[in-house]
Amino acid sequence: MSSLTLSDEKFKQIRDLIYEESGMYFANTKKYLLENRLSKRLEEVQLSSFDEYYYLLKYSAKRKEELSRLFDQVTINETSFFRDMPQLQAFEKEVIPEILKRKDRGGQELRIWSAGCSSGQEPYTLAMILKELMETKAFKFVPEIMANDISGAMILEAERGVYMDYYLRNTPDYYKSKYFTHKGETYIISDAIKLMVKFSIMNLLDEEKVGTMKNIDVIFCRNVLIYFAEEAKKKLIETFYEALKPGGYLFIGHSESLHSISRAFKLMLFPNAIVYKKE
Amino acid sequence: MGNDRLEEVKDRIQRIGNLPTLPKVATEVISMVGDPDVSMKEIASVISKDPSLSAKILKVANSAFYGLSQRVASIQLALVILGLSRIKNLVIGISVFSTFPIKPGQPTFDREKFWEHSAGCGQIAKILADLLKCEMDGEEFVAGLLHDIGKIVLDQFFHDQFVKVIDLTFEKDIPMIEAEEEVVGTTHAEIGSWLAEEWKLPLSLVEAITHHHSPQEAVLNPILTSIVRLSDLFCKAKGIGFSGDTKGIAISDRIAWKTLKSAKPDLEDLDVERFVFDLDAEIEKAKDFIRISSERVQTKEKV
Numbered sequence: 313m314s315s316l317t318l319s320d321e322k323f324k325q326i327r328d329l330i331y332e333e334s335g336m337y338f339a340n341t342k343k344y345l346l347e348n349r350l351s352k353r354l355e356e357v358q359l360s361s362f363d364e365y366y367y368l369l370k371y372s373a374k375r376k377e378e379l380s381r382l383f384d385q386v387t388i389n390e391t392s393f394f395r396d397m398p399q400l401q402a403f404e405k406e407v408i409p410e411i412l413k414r415k416d417r418g419g420q421e422l423r424i425w426s427a428g429c430s431s432g433q434e435p436y437t438l439a440m441i442l443k444e445l446m447e448t449k450a451f452k453f454v455p456e457i458m459a460n461d462i463s464g465a466m467i468l469e470a471e472r473g474v475y476m477d478y479y480l481r482n483t484p485d486y487y488k489s490k491y492f493t494h495k496g497e498t499y500i501i502s503d504a505i506k507l508m509v510k511f512s513i514m515n516l517l518d519e520e521k522v523g524t525m526k527n528i529d530v531i532f533c534r535n536v537l538i539y540f541a542e543e544a545k546k547k548l549i550e551t552f553y554e555a556l557k558p559g560g561y562l563f564i565g566h567s568e569s570l571h572s573i574s575r576a577f578k579l580m581l582f583p584n585a586i587v588y589k590k591e
Numbered sequence: 592m593g594n595d596r597l598e599e600v601k602d603r604i605q606r607i608g609n610l611p612t613l614p615k616v617a618t619e620v621i622s623m624v625g626d627p628d629v630s631m632k633e634i635a636s637v638i639s640k641d642p643s644l645s646a647k648i649l650k651v652a653n654s655a656f657y658g659l660s661q662r663v664a665s666i667q668l669a670l671v672i673l674g675l676s677r678i679k680n681l682v683i684g685i686s687v688f689s690t691f692p693i694k695p696g697q698p699t700f701d702r703e704k705f706w707e708h709s710a711g712c713g714q715i716a717k718i719l720a721d722l723l724k725c726e727m728d729g730e731e732f733v734a735g736l737l738h739d740i741g742k743i744v745l746d747q748f749f750h751d752q753f754v755k756v757i758d759l760t761f762e763k764d765i766p767m768i769e770a771e772e773e774v775v776g777t778t779h780a781e782i783g784s785w786l787a788e789e790w791k792l793p794l795s796l797v798e799a800i801t802h803h804h805s806p807q808e809a810v811l812n813p814i815l816t817s818i819v820r821l822s823d824l825f826c827k828a829k830g831i832g833f834s835g836d837t838k839g840i841a842i843s844d845r846i847a848w849k850t851l852k853s854a855k856p857d858l859e860d861l862d863v864e865r866f867v868f869d870l871d872a873e874i875e876k877a878k879d880f881i882r883i884s885s886e887r888v889q890t891k892e893k894v
């Protein structure tokens with residue numbers, strides 16, 4: 313291993329840069345994490361100090377490119393299919409039926425947004441649930457699922473749709489056999505499900521891009537805000553509020569809270585799941 | 592209203608001839624605590640005559656349920672440390688388990704789950720009361736514990752109809768209380784209210800049981816009734832109990848929430864997400880309470 317060390321001063325500069333660019337905030341206690349993960353990257357680009365790396369990120373012509381490589385390195389992408397069943401139950405049994413009922417009185421689309429989708433497990437899960445509903449209820453339209461992440465590497469994975477069995481640990485057998493092809497140690501998601509999800513690279517703090525997300529019925533942004541500092545959280549939640557249709561719903565991570573961030577939403581309690589509603 | 596039907600229900604229960612009663616000690620303690628001429632010592636001696644009850648009181652007092660820093664070794668000491676009202680409420684709480692013992696594994700109405708929900712509700716009421724600095728001496732816990740007591744009566748005396756109620760609740764996707772109106776003609780709240788009166792429970796408890804579905808009607812102690820109502824809703828949000836209802840609850844729209852907020856503006860600052868998330872540990876304490884209360888205690892033991 314090389315002995316690249318990250319000085320406190322450089323750590324703060326890089327940390328602030330990451331924060332400005334992505335909203336992700338690395339507290340002082342997380343210095344080791346940046347140091348470890350970025351050291352690898354420094355070797356790849358053959359730089360010998362974090363000073364040089366900082367320069368590359370801040371001033372070079374390739375800075376945009378390098379930033380997205382950095383995001384690939386430092387984001388925490390932990391996820392799985394069917395993560396947090398009670399939330400998915402609320403989505404399937406109450407939220408979607410309620411929205412559909414409203415749509416009977418007009419409205420032609422159902423738009424779902426998975427923000428911070430990692431390697432696609434979350435939006436694919438939503439697609440499978442909706443597909444099941446489409447088979448039992450008459451849908452007048454095909455649901456659209458938009459999914460994005462700041463990490464290009466994750467979006468590539470998502471589009472490939474090939475997963476180690478570890479990611480299917482919460483997946484009911486019914487879904488496993490219906491929507492995946494089992495090949496060796498991997499599971500390949502079916503084309504029917506793939507077709508339902510549109511992936512793109514998006515930085516949730518990029519106002520211009522995020523501003524194009526409009527008329528959304530349901531947003532899932534789970535376990536993403538935890539990496540954001542207070543200000544960035546506030547900004548993002550405001551954006552979500554704008555993006556939702558009246559009557560739309562927002563799901564955040566099971567252990568997250570909007571308490572100190574926004575009072576705009578109405579808090580709805582479902583069995584073991586809290587969901588936010590825009591009235 | 593279902594008043595005539597309530598009379599019929601009462602008649603029927605009385606005809607069968609065994610209206611469930613609280614153990615005699617409990618009734619005695621309730622009336623003694625209200626009597627200014629009765630000394631603490633006398634109350635201690637009445638309680639001590641029932642070794643099983645005494646043992647349970649001490650166990651609960653020394654459990655995580657109260658989290659006391661000091662060990663309580665006698666009923667006298669318990670009375671001093673916890674106070675008369677607390678002990679009275681504890682006696683009521685423990686006693687209902689001998690009146691309506693747990694019968695596990697009933698297919699339609701599972702009493703174990705029922706008590707889990709009730710004690711969970713009591714425990715949540717206790718935390719809410721603490722959080723909002725309403726000193727209620729444990730009455731909030733008992734109110735939560737007993738709020739649905741009418742359901743047990745329905746199950747015991749009108750089993751077939753109660754099964755229909757449960758079926759209808761699922762079939763039509765309506766609140767249980769509406770199904771009860773339809774099938775029985777009266778509700779578990781009304782029956783519970785009657786039972787609580789018969790048991791001569793404190794009036795604020797009677798009120799909380801009567802109006803836990805209509806907190807706007809409470810006049811004696813609307814805060815208590817609202818706390819019980821909210822706890823009931825939080826329980827549902829935690830999926831505790833036997834109801835298969837998955838509907839969302841807009842907590843801030845609820846009358847109980849509004850009532851409580853106007854009396855205790857601090858409620859507005861409650862981080863509901865955190866609160867609900869942290870309830871798991873509390874629910875465990877409630878289970879402790881059930882476990883201790885429904886234990887069969889060796890009565891030879893000297894306490």
Ligand SMILES: C[S@@+](CC[C@H](N)C(=O)[O-])C[C@H]1O[C@@H](n2cnc3c(N)ncnc32)[C@H](O)[C@@H]1O
Pocket residue numbers: 333334335336387388389390391392395427428429430431434460461462463466514515516517533534535536539
């Ligand atoms: C822990 S994963 C959560 C994945 C999924 N939502 C779930 O709950 O299973 C967090 C994801 O958020 C992404 N992320 C972090 N900051 C982001 C930003 N500013 N814009 C978009 N995505 C971001 C990360 O790349 C990562 O894939």
